[in-house]
Amino acid sequence: MRIAGKIVVSALALVVFAGTAYGYSTLSSLDDVTRSSVIDAGKQPRPGEQPTDGSLDILLVGRDSRTDEKGNPLPADVLRELRAGPNGDDLTDTLIVLRIPNGTQTVKAFSIPRDSYVTLPGGEKGKINAAFGRAKLAEAAKLRAAGETDKDKIEQESLTAGRRATRQVVEDLTGVTIDHFAEVNLLSFYDISNAVGGVEVCLKQASSDRDSGANFPAGPQKISGAAALAFVRERKPLPRGDIDRVVRQQVFLASLAHQVLSAGTLSNPGKVSDLIDAVKKSVVLDDSWNLLDFVGQMRGISGGGIQFSTVPIVDPDYRYSKSDPRTTAVQVDPAQVKQFAASLIGAPPASSKPQAPSGVVVDVANAGDASGLAQRVSDVLKDKGFAPGTTGNAAARRTSLVRYGAALATQGKAVAELLGGLATAESADVPAGHIEVTLGQVYAGPGTSSGGGAAAGAGDAPITSAGENCVN
Structure with missing residues (x-):
């Protein structure tokens, strides 16, 4: 069975943040964590140096792998408990970028859905999670063609090629220069969630899923180990599928950050030791990351100082x-x-901001099932300077559409852009001075959330590590 998306447990980052309060000596034991040459030589910031793009940026990758950091297969009993088959794909199922602006200690994290359709390194189109496997396979073939026979060398150099390709495709899509890299797999997630004694989450309704093993009641609850993995893997029963799974990953990671940075964890040497042991067993870092220097830069971050959101989604x-x-x-x-x-x-x-209109009325109709969506989207557009028009329901349709007359083509396209890049159509049927927005069943842009923390895309309320985030 192919494992669906897993949470990127930013184990290393969380342990490092914990170290800002726990002390430098504890982190020195992480010196022997597995390293990989992911960042181009000379491009990583030097100790104490502020990145030129205004932010220290860390790429956190969760990989669908049944091996440890050395490439050794996970034990059969562990795979059974995780409901994972023996064969894994070389896919990056979770991608999260941490942005830490120069001169601040506020962390802004954003997710990139694993199935995002992008231009891969080399110019071919495909899903972003395929970049790793394609580069790994190509590098292995190249090494064998050159006469290399050392299986371990081929594996390690191929893994590095996959990680570098993943870093490159994220940089190309986001415009962010990745300064550091951390990768986790199934085992690290399992061990880390156990090490902190479980993580508090909350569900709006009970859910169960045979594929992932999920079986959760509604309301707040503490989960760890296999149950925690099932929580972030569940997809099919959720209203928005992969989008809701991304939200679950964010909520779990936010809660985990709060848990790691809480006094209960930091004051317990056994828990901190277990957490660091879990990181050392299965986390891979770029070889330029000086952890103690990073601790110095991050001194003072608290459990509520991390915010999570998701990149804008068109469809x-x-x-x-x-x-x-x-x-x-x-x-x-x-x-x-x-x-x-x-x-x-x-x-x-x-130059990238749409011009605020003057006297343009936007009518919004909901052709999907989300309660109150038309009004929320109308409020989003009102905040951007558009005059609110009528809101209501429309005949069911799958995709969204923005319609306008010829005189309001510029403003109509601006509305479509603000809502995540919706399809547009010029129509003489639209009343003069009005723009009509119809929100389809798969709409996932601004206004999707009612403010409770679900982040389907830019414009939704971000999830914070200090918040109470009850989700689907």
Whole structure:
């Protein structure tokens, strides 16, 4: 059984943050953590140096792997408990970027859905989680063709190629220069969640899923080990599928951060020791990351100082294959993603902002099942300077559409951009001075959340490590 998306437990970052309060000596035991040459030589910031793009950026990767950090297979009993088959794909199922603006100790984290349809290194189009496996396979073939026969060398150098390709595709999509890299797998997640004594989560309703092993009641609860992995793997029964799974990953990671940074964890030497042991067993870092220097930079971060959100999504059910229309991906607009990533550490460039209209009325209709969605989206547009018009329901349709008359083409396209890059159509049927927005069943843009913390895309309320986030 192929493992669906796993939480990127940013184990290393959390342990390092904990070290800001626990002390430098504790972290010295992480010196022998597995390293990989992921960052280009000379491009990583020097100790004490502030990155030129305005932020220290860390890529956290969760990989669908049944091996440890040395490439050794996980024990059969562990695989059975995790409900994982013996064969894993070389996929990066979770991608999270941590942005730490220069001169601050506020961490802004954002997720990239694993099925985002992007341009991969080399120019080919595909899902972002395939970059790792393609590069790994190509490097292994190259080494064998050159006469290399050492299996361990081929494996390690191929893994490095996969990690570098993953870093590159994230940089290309987001415009962010990745300064450091951390990778975890199934075993590290399992051990880390156990090490902290469980993590508090909350569900709006009970859920169960045979594939992931999920079986949870509604309301707040503490989970760890196999149950924690099931919580962040569950997908099919959730209202928005992969999008809700991304939200679960964010909520779990936020709660884990709060747990790690709490007095109960930091004051317990046994828990801290278990946490560091878990990191050392299965986490891989780039070889340029000086942990003690990083601790000095991050001194003072608290459990509530991390915010999580998701890149803007154009279409979560994008049918990109003409030969197989059943095949889907998550459509993202690189320009929107870059603007979103830049906005986390400061205002986006003025040239990228749509011009605020004057006297343009936007009518919003909901053609999906989400209660109150039309009003929430109308409120989002009102905040951007558009006059609110009518809100209500429309005949069911799958995709969203923005319609406008010829005189309001510029403003209509601006509305479509603000809502995540929706499809547009010019129509003489739209009343003069009005723009009509119809929100389809797969709409996942701003306004999706009612403010409770679900982050389906830019514009939703971010999840914080100090918040009470009850989710689907």
